[in-house]
Amino acid sequence: MRRPALVLLLCALPVAIAACARGETQTVLRFWAMGRESEVVTELLPEFERTHPGIKVKVEQLPWTAAHEKLLTAVAGDSTPDVCELGNTWIPELVALKALAPLDARIAASTGIASADYFPGIWATNVIGGSTFGVPWYVDTRLLFYRTDLVRDAGFPDPPRSWSEWQRVLAAVVAHGSGEHYAILLPLDEFEPLLALALQQPEPLLVDGGVRANFASAAFERTLDFYVGMFRKGYAPGVSSSQISNVWTEFGRGYFAFYISGPWNIGEFQRRLPPELAGRWMTAPLPGPDGPGASIAGGASLAVFGHSRHQDAAWQLVEYLSRPSVQERFHALTGDLPPRRSAWESAAIAGDPYARAFRDQLERARPVPQVPEWERIVQEMRLVAERVVRAQLSVHDGARELNATADRMLAKRRQLTAEGATL
Amino acid sequence: MTRGQAGLLFAAPALCILAVFFLLPVCAALALSVTDFDIYALADLRNLRFVGLRNYVELLSRPLFWKALGNTLYFTAVGVPLSVAASIGAALLVNSRLVRFRGFFRTALFAPVVTTLVAVAIIWRYLLHTRYGLINFGLGRLGIGPVDWLGNPHFAMPSIILFSVWKNFGYNMVIVLAALQNIPEDLYEAAGLDGASAWQQFRHVTLPMLGPTLLFVSILTVAGYFQLFAEPYVMTQGGPAQSTVSVLYLLYEEGFRWWNLGMASAVAFILFLMMFAVTALQLRFGRGAET
Numbered sequence: 001m002r003r004p005a006l007v008l009l010l011c012a013l014p015v016a017i018a019a020c021a022r023g024e025t026q027t028v029l030r031f032w033a034m035g036r037e038s039e040v041v042t043e044l045l046p047e048f049e050r051t052h053p054g055i056k057v058k059v060e061q062l063p064w065t066a067a068h069e070k071l072l073t074a075v076a077g078d079s080t081p082d083v084c085e086l087g088n089t090w091i092p093e094l095v096a097l098k099a100l101a102p103l104d105a106r107i108a109a110s111t112g113i114a115s116a117d118y119f120p121g122i123w124a125t126n127v128i129g130g131s132t133f134g135v136p137w138y139v140d141t142r143l144l145f146y147r148t149d150l151v152r153d154a155g156f157p158d159p160p161r162s163w164s165e166w167q168r169v170l171a172a173v174v175a176h177g178s179g180e181h182y183a184i185l186l187p188l189d190e191f192e193p194l195l196a197l198a199l200q201q202p203e204p205l206l207v208d209g210g211v212r213a214n215f216a217s218a219a220f221e222r223t224l225d226f227y228v229g230m231f232r233k234g235y236a237p238g239v240s241s242s243q244i245s246n247v248w249t250e251f252g253r254g255y256f257a258f259y260i261s262g263p264w265n266i267g268e269f270q271r272r273l274p275p276e277l278a279g280r281w282m283t284a285p286l287p288g289p290d291g292p293g294a295s296i297a298g299g300a301s302l303a304v305f306g307h308s309r310h311q312d313a314a315w316q317l318v319e320y321l322s323r324p325s326v327q328e329r330f331h332a333l334t335g336d337l338p339p340r341r342s343a344w345e346s347a348a349i350a351g352d353p354y355a356r357a358f359r360d361q362l363e364r365a366r367p368v369p370q371v372p373e374w375e376r377i378v379q380e381m382r383l384v385a386e387r388v389v390r391a392q393l394s395v396h397d398g399a400r401e402l403n404a405t406a407d408r409m410l411a412k413r414r415q416l417t418a419e420g421a422t423l
Numbered sequence: 424m425t426r427g428q429a430g431l432l433f434a435a436p437a438l439c440i441l442a443v444f445f446l447l448p449v450c451a452a453l454a455l456s457v458t459d460f461d462i463y464a465l466a467d468l469r470n471l472r473f474v475g476l477r478n479y480v481e482l483l484s485r486p487l488f489w490k491a492l493g494n495t496l497y498f499t500a501v502g503v504p505l506s507v508a509a510s511i512g513a514a515l516l517v518n519s520r521l522v523r524f525r526g527f528f529r530t531a532l533f534a535p536v537v538t539t540l541v542a543v544a545i546i547w548r549y550l551l552h553t554r555y556g557l558i559n560f561g562l563g564r565l566g567i568g569p570v571d572w573l574g575n576p577h578f579a580m581p582s583i584i585l586f587s588v589w590k591n592f593g594y595n596m597v598i599v600l601a602a603l604q605n606i607p608e609d610l611y612e613a614a615g616l617d618g619a620s621a622w623q624q625f626r627h628v629t630l631p632m633l634g635p636t637l638l639f640v641s642i643l644t645v646a647g648y649f650q651l652f653a654e655p656y657v658m659t660q661g662g663p664a665q666s667t668v669s670v671l672y673l674l675y676e677e678g679f680r681w682w683n684l685g686m687a688s689a690v691a692f693i694l695f696l697m698m699f700a701v702t703a704l705q706l707r708f709g710r711g712a713e714t
Contacts, residue, residue, distance in 0.1 A: 069679050076465055097466045189662055240663055243553055243574040372462055376681050386664055390576075412463060416470060 027313045029057045030081035032071075035064045037085060037138075037300070040333045041321075048320045055313045075099045082308040083317055086134060088125040088301050093372040095128045101306040102131040103315070112319050117340045121297035121365035128370055134301030135318050136339035138330070140262045141295045141365045142196045142286065143357055145269065149280040150177065150257040159284035163226055166287040170235040173257045184230060184258035185250070187241035188389060191382035192296060193260040196286055198223045198381075199366045200293035206369040206377075206406075211414040213377070213406035221399045222289070224385065231389045238389055248272035251281070260286070262298070266354045267335040283357040285364070297365035299339065337362070371413060377406045456688035465682065478689035488690075490665055491673045494580060498669065499648045502584045506644055507637065509588055510595035515629075517596070518603045529600070533593040540590065544657040547586050548573065573659055576666040583654050583667055590654075591647070595640045602636035603629070638709035642702055649698050670694050 033041050038061035045057050060081065062070055068090060074080045075097050086094065094100050107113055115123050118136055126134035146159060151169060154176040160166035170183040186193045198205060201219035206212065214220065230236045237256075244250055251259060252273050259265075269281060286295045302321060304314045320326060327343040330336060337358055338344060349355055368374055381402055388398040456478055458464070464471035482488050516522060517529045535543065550557050551572035559569045572582040606629065614624045630637075651669040655661055661668040661676075670690060678687030 072462070072465075072679075072682050093462060096462055189660070240574055243571065383665065386662075390664060392664070412459065412461065416463060421470065 025054065027055045027310045029055060029083060029310055029313055029317060031057050031059050031317065032062055032067075032081040032084040033059055034062045034067045034085055034300075036334055037336065038062065040330070043333060044321065044326055044329060047326075048317060052313075052316055052320070055316065057317060072097075078307065080305040080307055082305060082310050082314040084303055084305065085137060085300050086303050088122075088134065088136070088297070088299055089368060089375060091126060091134055091301065091303065092128055092370040092374065094303070095133055096372045099305055099307070100133040101304045101308070101311055102133060103135065103304065103318075104132050106315050107132060107135070110319060113322050117342050119297075119339060119341070119362045119365060121294075121367055122299060122339045122362065125297050125299075125367040125370070126301050134303040135322055137300050137302045137321060138327075138334070138336035139339045139362060139365070140264075140298035140300075140337070141358065141361050142192050142260050142262055142298075143295060143361045144284040144286060145251070145259045145261050145265060146282060146284060147251070147254065147257040147280060148282050150254055159282070160287045161285075162287050162291050163289050163293075167229075170230065170258070171233070174235055177254060177257075179254075181254055182237050182256045183235040184260075185239075185244065185247070185256040186227070186230060186236045186260065187244065188238060188386045189240035189382070191378050191385075192262075192298075194223070194227050194381065194385050195368065195378060196260065196295045197227055197293075199296060199368070200286075200288045204369070206371065206374075206410075209417065210369050210371040211410050211417050213403045213410065215381070215399050215403040215406060221395060224388065224399055225395045227385065228388050228395055252277050263337045263355075263358055264335060266352075270354075283354050285357050285361045292360075292364065294364045294366045295361050297367045299337075371410070373406075373409045373413060376409055380405050380409070452688040452691055455684055456692050458685045460683070460685040460688075462682045474685070478686050479693070482686065482689050482693065487665065487668065488670075488673065491668045491670045494667060495649060495651055495669045495671075497580055498584060498587075498651050499645060501581075502587055502648050503641060503644050505584065506588045506592050506648075507595060507641055509592040510599050510640065511633070511637075513592060513596045514599035514603055515625075518600055529597075532596055535590050536593040538590075540653050541657050543590065544586070544654065547582075548658060551582055574663055576664040579659055579663055579666045583651075583658065586658070587648070587651070587654055591644070595644065598640055599633065599636060602633050606632045635709075638705070642705050645701055645705065646698055649694065649701070670697075 031041075038059060042059055045059070049056060064087075067087075071080075071084070071086075071090065071094065075094070080099060091100070107115065113135060115132075119139065122136045122139050126132050126136065144159060150173055151159065154169065154172035156169050156172065160169045173183040174181070198220055201217075201223055203214060203217045203219035205214055205220070207214045231238050241247070247259065248269060249272075250256065251269070266283070270278075273281070285292050287293055302318045304311055304318065308314055321330070322340070324338070324340060324343040324346075327338040327340065328346045328348065331338055331343070331346075331349055337355065338349070344350060344359055368378070384393065384398045384402040384405075387393045388395055393401065457473060457475055459472050459474045459478070513532050517525050517532065519525075522528065549555075551559075553559060553569050553571045553574060556572070558572070562568075562570065570578055572578050610628050610632070611624055614628050619627065650671050652671040652675065655667040655669060655672055656675070659667045661672055671694065674687050674690040674694065677683045677690060
């Protein structure tokens with residue numbers, strides 16, 4: 001019974017060897033992409049494969065919620081892909097793991113990618129210790145979505161530009177409406193609204209090259225006080241997003257008039273709001289302490305992994321996906337906003353009134369501190385803010401406690417830096 | 424070859440598997456728990472330091488750990504008796520000759536055990552919704568104002584307990600049911616002849632005869648409930664205000680979200696010691712009750 005199987009195996013061997021040999025002439029790129037982009041990018045790839053014969057791209061889809069764990073596990077298990085879509089706040093972590101290939105030489109030699117064409121805050125999220133490790137793919141920043149009718153009825157024809165104006169509008173919206181309603185929705189399980197406001201201050205959130213926390217500063221305390229004040233004064237309900245069954249329905253009902261959110265919601269609001277609300281909402285840049293303020297430079301970048309054996313081909317894919325014409329198609333397919341100014345000149349996006357505020361905001365987008373511990377620190381910031389909102393802590397004690405916790409999280413980084421390790 | 428050697432030879436494959444897949448990882452985890460393994464160490468092993476018991480000390484001095492431990496104990500202390508009581512009640516019900524369609528009820532009560540946790544958790548999130556949920560709608564009919572089940576730190580854990588008990592009691596019900604059917608009918612006959620009421624029969628015949636089964640069921644349930652993870656992971660992500668962070672949830676966050684494997688291993692060992700102690704106590708208590 002054994003022998004036929006063995007014979008079969010021997011017969012199959014040359015075939016298998018031939019198959020391997022044929023595979024060598026064609027490069028297969030493993031491309032990890034997440035969420036909606038991973039579904040849509042497959043429509044852009046046939047064109048790339050046609051213009052780059054010999055390269056085939058295999059897209060491997062990851063859900064956003066599991067992507068971070070998968071990436072770290074892949075690094076630990078040395079099974080990283082060739083190219084990857086990365087949330088730009090993950091770059092410092094993967095750079096600390098020495099997993100990404102520096103791209104400076106390739107960018108300098110590239111004719112298609114010019115860093116000056118990109119929004120500076122977005123580009124900066126990819127630069128760590130003077131080297132560039134990613135090319136922005138699409139951008140994400142947070143700003144105001146608001147009900148123009150409710151704000152106008154409350155006596156304000158224009159959206160607020162500074163914190164003090166904003167406070168007056170919020171108070172008027174609360175006083176003017178009827179039924180159970182608030183002026184703004186700031187879900188307690190989202191750190192982004194508070195982070196965006198905190199980035200507007202001139203004081204950095206981490207100091208000494210990112211090894212020491214700076215949350216005890218007067219500037220951060222002012223931000224926290226402003227944020228918590230919106231709950232204390234009854235402008236914002238103290239709820240988390242799971243308690244809002246459906247943001248779009250509630251926005252349509254006038255349960256709140258302002259919502260801090262990102263570009264994906266332009267499409268969602270257009271699709272999901274009832275038709276009678278068309279033309280009764282708009283986007284506006286985020287108000288700052290005195291005049292238009294900064295916001296988070298978020299989004300995703302394309303990075304090449306250092307252990308990839310096809311880095312040249314991988315870079316060609318990055319260059320292709322960064323072409324303004326491809327970015328325009330990508331925007332049409334996903335609604336994701338392009339990171340390059342030249343891609344914003346296309347008729348489709350330039351004519352979108354809801355995107356205009358984003359174009360303006362992106363010039364003032366600021367990167368978050370670039371240390372691997374940041375994601376953890378920002379979660380801690382959210383938890384402390386939630387406790388302050390729930391009146392379990394005062395603003396002052398909250399800021400000091402956050403500072404101490406963040407300092408503790410940075411202890412190892414401080415120690416390694418003091419010993420002269422390059423991180 | 425002696426009998427002993429032959430026995431060892433037969434046991435060897437199983438022992439090898441245990442050694443490779445259980446003993447080795449446990450020893451590795453113990454070793455990890457006395458280091459500061461984090462992403463810097465993952466990048467370069469020279470950044471790995473031996474820190475002795477610092478992970479344990481730091482963990483024990485962290486308010487979140489005590490909060491997670493408190494949450495887990497709360498969940499176990501309330502959830503296990505509720506779950507066991509629900510299992511006994513349901514088993515008595517579906518075993519009773521007075522009930523019609525017993526086959527249907529057995530299947531229906533067991534159904535939550537075999538459904539996917541994530542799917543039913545989403546349905547429960549709808550049921551528990553503050554403004555549109557069925558539960559608050561029912562309470563409203565009774566004149567009770569809406570309760571913010573998953574958003575209020577005081578109600579989130581009770582909601583999770585309710586959900587877990589509903590999800591798990593069917594499993595124990597089947598075990599208890601089997602034990603109930605093994606109680607000889609003549610014991611009840613004798614008790615009936617002596618004039619024992621239904622409650623007295625339950626108290627003095629059913630419960631003592633179920634004793635070993637209940638011990639077994641409670642050990643399994645305690646071990647399972649100590650490892651609370653999926654329910655808060657799906658329903659609340661540990662919130663609101665960390666009121667549903669369990670010890671295992673903390674471990675997951677430390678290990679797989681932040682990649683602090685040293686700290687995560689320390690959490691795992693503390694959880695292991697706790698469960699070991701509780702199970703030993705239960706066994707001793709169970710033996711004491713038997714003799």
